[in-house]
Amino acid sequence: MAEEAVSGADGTGEGVRRRDFINVAAVSAAGVGAVGVLVPLVSQMSPSADVLAESSTEADISAIKPGQGVVVVYRKQPLFIRRLTPAEIAEVNKVDAKSLRDPQSLDDRTKPGKAEWMVNMGVCTHLGCVPQGITPDQVRGEFGGYFCPCHGSQYDAAGRIRKGPAPRNLELPSYEFTGPTKVKIG
Numbered sequence: 001m002a003e004e005a006v007s008g009a010d011g012t013g014e015g016v017r018r019r020d021f022i023n024v025a026a027v028s029a030a031g032v033g034a035v036g037v038l039v040p041l042v043s044q045m046s047p048s049a050d051v052l053a054e055s056s057t058e059a060d061i062s063a064i065k066p067g068q069g070v071v072v073v074y075r076k077q078p079l080f081i082r083r084l085t086p087a088e089i090a091e092v093n094k095v096d097a098k099s100l101r102d103p104q105s106l107d108d109r110t111k112p113g114k115a116e117w118m119v120n121m122g123v124c125t126h127l128g129c130v131p132q133g134i135t136p137d138q139v140r141g142e143f144g145g146y147f148c149p150c151h152g153s154q155y156d157a158a159g160r161i162r163k164g165p166a167p168r169n170l171e172l173p174s175y176e177f178t179g180p181t182k183v184k185i186g
């Protein structure tokens with residue numbers, strides 16, 4: 001069965017065939033259907049309002065004295081803000097970063113000109129326990145930093161893993177100092 005072409009305006013017999021029109025219509029309908037399915041699928045992956053509300057937090061650090069620290073909740077997890085003493089800074093800087101399991105210097109872990117301020121997540125990188133040591137009355141381990149009571153991981157004052165099963169240093173969130181006594185996390 002031969003297909004007939006609809007005559008073109010110039011009478012040459014070339015134009016749009018019925019089958020071409022049906023193909024174009026079917027592909028167009030499929031495209032509209034795909035967009036109709038993908039838009040809700042992609043939009044449901046956006047963070048909800050409660051997650052966006054917790055995506056950043058600001059902390060007042062004016063009351064933190066050298067050697068002390070505070071715990072701030074950030075994304076439903078503990079975040080440690082600790083003010084290092086000059087002795088702690090000297091002790092941390094004495095260690096060759098290349099000799100560590102997860103090699104980072106204090107300069108790598110702090111903001112330029114703010115080496116006394118250590119801001120890191122308060123979650124052990126081994127199995128997610130909360131280490132002790134943010135306040136001077138808690139166990140800080142043999143390296144003067146943080147001690148995880150779950151499996152014995154020990155971190156120094158810069159949050160670098162020094163002993164135990166933890167594979168990495170305590171994580172660093174994105175943060176910035178918005179003033180002399182304010183830090184914005186996230």
